[in-house]
Amino acid sequence: MNVRRAVKWTLGVLLVVAVVGFLAFLYFIPPFTLMAPEAFSGPEIAAANVVKLEAITDPKTRALAERGKYIVVATGCVDCHAPPSAAGPDFARYMAGGAKTAIRGHGTFVSANLTSDRQYGLGRRTDEDVLRVLRSGVSADAGRQLWYRDMPWAWVANWTEEDRVAVLTYLRQIPAIAHKIPPPSTEAAMTYDPAAIEQASTVNAGTTP
Amino acid sequence: MRFLSILLTSSVGLCGVASAQTAGKAIYDERCVQCHGVDGRGTGAAAPVLMPRPRDFAAAQFKLRTTETGSLPTDDDLIRTITYGVPGTSMPGWQKFLSTADIAAVTTYIKSFSTRFAAERPQSIPTVAASVPGAPTSQTIAAGKAVYEKLRCAACHGTDGRGAGAIATDLKDDAGRPLPATNLTEPWTFRGGATPQDVYLRFRTGMNGTPMPSFVTAASETELRNLAAYVLTLARKPVWEMTAEEVTAFYKAQAADAARDPVRHGRYIVSTIGCSFCHTPVRIDGSLVDGMLFAGGQKWTAAPFGDFVSYNLTSDKETGLGGWTDDQIKAAMTKGIRPDGSRMLPFPMPWPSYASLTEADLNAIVAYLRTVPPIANRIPAPARPNVVSYLWGKFQLLILKKDMPLVAYPGNAGSAGGV
Numbered sequence: 001m002n003v004r005r006a007v008k009w010t011l012g013v014l015l016v017v018a019v020v021g022f023l024a025f026l027y028f029i030p031p032f033t034l035m036a037p038e039a040f041s042g043p044e045i046a047a048a049n050v051v052k053l054e055a056i057t058d059p060k061t062r063a064l065a066e067r068g069k070y071i072v073v074a075t076g077c078v079d080c081h082a083p084p085s086a087a088g089p090d091f092a093r094y095m096a097g098g099a100k101t102a103i104r105g106h107g108t109f110v111s112a113n114l115t116s117d118r119q120y121g122l123g124r125r126t127d128e129d130v131l132r133v134l135r136s137g138v139s140a141d142a143g144r145q146l147w148y149r150d151m152p153w154a155w156v157a158n159w160t161e162e163d164r165v166a167v168l169t170y171l172r173q174i175p176a177i178a179h180k181i182p183p184p185s186t187e188a189a190m191t192y193d194p195a196a197i198e199q200a201s202t203v204n205a206g207t208t209p
Numbered sequence: 210m211r212f213l214s215i216l217l218t219s220s221v222g223l224c225g226v227a228s229a230q231t232a233g234k235a236i237y238d239e240r241c242v243q244c245h246g247v248d249g250r251g252t253g254a255a256a257p258v259l260m261p262r263p264r265d266f267a268a269a270q271f272k273l274r275t276t277e278t279g280s281l282p283t284d285d286d287l288i289r290t291i292t293y294g295v296p297g298t299s300m301p302g303w304q305k306f307l308s309t310a311d312i313a314a315v316t317t318y319i320k321s322f323s324t325r326f327a328a329e330r331p332q333s334i335p336t337v338a339a340s341v342p343g344a345p346t347s348q349t350i351a352a353g354k355a356v357y358e359k360l361r362c363a364a365c366h367g368t369d370g371r372g373a374g375a376i377a378t379d380l381k382d383d384a385g386r387p388l389p390a391t392n393l394t395e396p397w398t399f400r401g402g403a404t405p406q407d408v409y410l411r412f413r414t415g416m417n418g419t420p421m422p423s424f425v426t427a428a429s430e431t432e433l434r435n436l437a438a439y440v441l442t443l444a445r446k447p448v449w450e451m452t453a454e455e456v457t458a459f460y461k462a463q464a465a466d467a468a469r470d471p472v473r474h475g476r477y478i479v480s481t482i483g484c485s486f487c488h489t490p491v492r493i494d495g496s497l498v499d500g501m502l503f504a505g506g507q508k509w510t511a512a513p514f515g516d517f518v519s520y521n522l523t524s525d526k527e528t529g530l531g532g533w534t535d536d537q538i539k540a541a542m543t544k545g546i547r548p549d550g551s552r553m554l555p556f557p558m559p560w561p562s563y564a565s566l567t568e569a570d571l572n573a574i575v576a577y578l579r580t581v582p583p584i585a586n587r588i589p590a591p592a593r594p595n596v597v598s599y600l601w602g603k604f605q606l607l608i609l610k611k612d613m614p615l616v617a618y619p620g621n622a623g624s625a626g627g628v
Contacts, residue, residue, distance in 0.1 A: 026603040027596075037544035040555040041564030059453035067460060074570075075482050076562030136294075136301040137243070137255075143306035144240045149495050154255035155483040157299040161397055162448045163481075 047082070047091035048073050051173050061169060068170025071163060075156070080111045083179065095171075096121075096179035101150055109150040110181055117176035127168060134164050141183070233318025236311055244299065249322035254496035258485055259299055262386060269323035270383055270418030273401045278415040278423035280332040281325055287316045297398030334413060334425075345405065345438035353439025356432045360424055362440075365390040370443035383418045391421075394445045403444075408437040467573060475577025478570055487519040487557060490621035490628045498621070498628055504529075504584040506623035509557045512613045513602020516592040517557065518622045525583035528624070535575050542571065557615055586623035 028034065048069055056062040072078075082089035083098040090096075097113035115121040122130055129140040137145040137153030148154045159167065238247065244263040246253040251265035264271065273290050274282040291312050294302030303312060320326040343349075357363065367374040370393030377390040396403035401411055412433045415423030424433060448456055467474035479485075490498045490506040505521040520541075521529040530538055537548045545553035545560040555561050566574070594602065605611040621628040 023600055026600050026607065029603075029607065037546065037552075037560075037564070040545070041543070041561035044561045045565045060451070060456055063453055063456040063460070064448065070565070070567075071481075073565045074562060076559040079556070079559050079562060132301055136299040138301045138306070145243050147495070148243060148255040149486075149491070152483050152486050154258045154299070155481055155486065158258070158260050158477075158480040160477075161297070165447075165449050 043091055044076075044078065044089075045073060047078055047094050050092075050094045050175060051170070053170075053173060056173065064166045064169040065173050066170075067163070068166035068168070071159070071167055072170055077114070081114050093177050093179065095174050096177040097181050098179060109147070111151075113177070113179050113181050114171055115174045115177045115179070116172060117178050120178055120180050121176060122171055122174075123176060130168050130171065131164055134159065134167065135161075230314075230318050230321055232311070233314035233316070236307065236315045237318050240303070240306075241315070249319065252496075252499065254494065257489070257497045257499045257502055258480065260480060261298055261388065262382075262384075263300075265384070265418075266319050266322035268383070268418065269325045272416035272419060272421075274331075274414050274417070275333060275410060276414060277332040277334055278425065279417060281329055283331045283333060284313075284316055286331075287319065288312055291315060295400050296402065297395075297400055345441070349435045349438045350442055351439075352432070353435035353437070356428055356436040357439055359432075360427055360436070362436075365420070366393050370394050370440070380420050382420070388419055393440050393443045395447070396441060396444045397447055403441070405434070405437045405441060408440055409434050412436060464569070468569065471573040471576040472580055473577075474570075475573035475575070478566075478574055479577055482563075484522060487617075488522045490623075491617075491619050492628060493619045495619070501584065501586075501621070501625075501628070503578075503581050504586040504621075504623065504625065505588050506586055506621035506625070506628075508618040508620070508622040510616045510618070511554055511557065512616075513594060513599050513606060514554055515594055517554075518588050518591075519558075520588050521584065521586045521623060522578055523581045523584045523586075524579055525585050528585050528587040529583060530578055531583060535572070538575050538578065539571050542566070542574070557617075584625065586621070586625040588623050
């Protein structure tokens with residue numbers, strides 16, 4: 001009798017502890033407020049170190065690439081151009097692209113592969129193609145502008161041409177990763193589409209502040 | 210009979226214009242609206258952040274012409290700009306993507322935004338056809354330097370040509386927006402090109418809509434050609450033509466310039482790094498609200514963590530950064546710590562990226578933000594979900610591996626509203 005009651009109680013307490021523990025685990029994980037800020041900025045900044053600029057033999061290329069690296073890292077290009085994974089952005093596959101963004105009324109967009117890969121990355125683009133996107137948002141494939149709420153080209157367009165060339169020099173150093181990115185959806189309205197916007201305004205009616 | 214043929218020709222001509230306009234509109238709506246806007250007013254979705262601002266076709270003030278000052282451009286002038294683009298700006302050359310016929314059609318459509326094209330004829334300058342200048346000599350350059358002084362070019366462009374003359378900081382375009390004087394030492398940014406003929410044309414025709422006048426009455430053609438020869442000698446090498454040592458020295462000099470004028474340097478970083486992408490309200494069509502740049506108010510939902518509204522970065526003392534210390538601004542930017550000590554998620558505010566900014570650049574950014582005119586727009590505190598929905602959201606995120614995307618909302622969630 002006493003033994004059965006003791007077992008019951010123990011099981012009950014264990015169950016309560018397990019449930020509370022599980023809820024506490026859910027509540028605190030990932031523990032944004034318990035981790036040092038450096039736990040977030042460190043890996044992101046370190047990700048750029050897969051690009052070995054010290055191995056560049058031409059000192060001019062290296063000087064430009066160093067400047068380009070500073071700009072690219074501070075601008076946070078990798079925030080969108082790292083492949084997404086269950087554990088957050090996959091910095092190990094640096095700049096391999098593939099992250100999806102949905103913008104109501106404009107479509108779904110997928111970030112490009114910025115590595116030197118000749119088949120899927122920037123390796124298949126001419127210098128002018130890359131500079132043109134960074135200057136005016138006009139992509140070489142589409143021959144028209146990317147939507148600026150997706151690829152924020154309107155800001156990087158304000159780089160001086162000299163900084164843009166430095167960025168290009170750095171991007172050319174990123175090791176190739178074969179990571180195929182689907183082409184832009186044909187339904188995606190990359191430019192002003194009154195019909196799509198009309199639809200978006202209906203969808204958003206309840207949440208627009 | 211003759212009357213009839215005139216009538217026929219003119220109606221055929223009109224039909225041609227009408228179909229070119231339809232074709233032109235289709236091209237325009239697909240490729241030009243993001244900057245120039247559907248109505249051609251130069252206020253497209255991305256326009257508020259572009260430097261310089263996109264052309265306002267309704268105002269019909271064009272910079273790059275072969276016509277007299279104040280006059281409309283010729284069709285060829287417009288076609289040249291669309292074909293080759295405008296250096297130093299976001300206007301790309303379209304020759305790779307559009308046929309000659311397409312470019313002609315879009316030119317016709319662009320002209321339809323202003324009634325001026327129907328009412329006036331462009332007045333071409335007389336000398337443009339026969340205007341191949343000889344190679345510059347030391348004499349023409351020396352003479353050009355005297356013209357630079359005579360016409361007081363230095364008042365805006367500075368004696369060294371770097372665009373920092375005495376009145377340069379007050380320059381505005383016709384719409385009243387600040388417009389810095391061109392840095393004459395960087396010819397790769399000259400809007401109309403950098404051949405002696407290109408540069409001469411800007412002096413001869415002026416740049417409509419900007420403070421750059423025509424000097425046709427103030428100097429002779431020879432003087433203006435000599436001036437073009439002189440201005441081109443002010444050029445420095447761009448980095449892509451420098452040696453390694455020159456690049457290193459250039460970056461050092463650039464850093465010294467930045468330290469001398471942190472506000473200007475901070476403006477450059479802020480304009481490129483994308484602060485206004487989030488810290489400006491957007492309309493339902495995705496366009497940035499002009500006049501509310503840096504006022505914050507964009508709401509984002511980062512499920513299951515809550516709703517976050519972008520902060521007011523203007524210098525407003527009550528609702529903006531005016532009441533923050535420099536260190537508070539820097540802690541928010543690089544550590545995601547708010548002045549009250551609370552912590553930001555590592556997104557949507559990308560502070561983990563900004564953590565890599567140098568101290569000098571951070572100080573420059575702060576110095577610039579202090580100069581952003583105040584806009585009163587009180588931003589609500591982050592809205593956290595209740596414990597139950599938070600736990601349920603976390604369960605979906607971590608256990609069910611549900612994709613919980615960031616959602617950005619149009620409108621202004623700040624107290625100024627009005628979007």
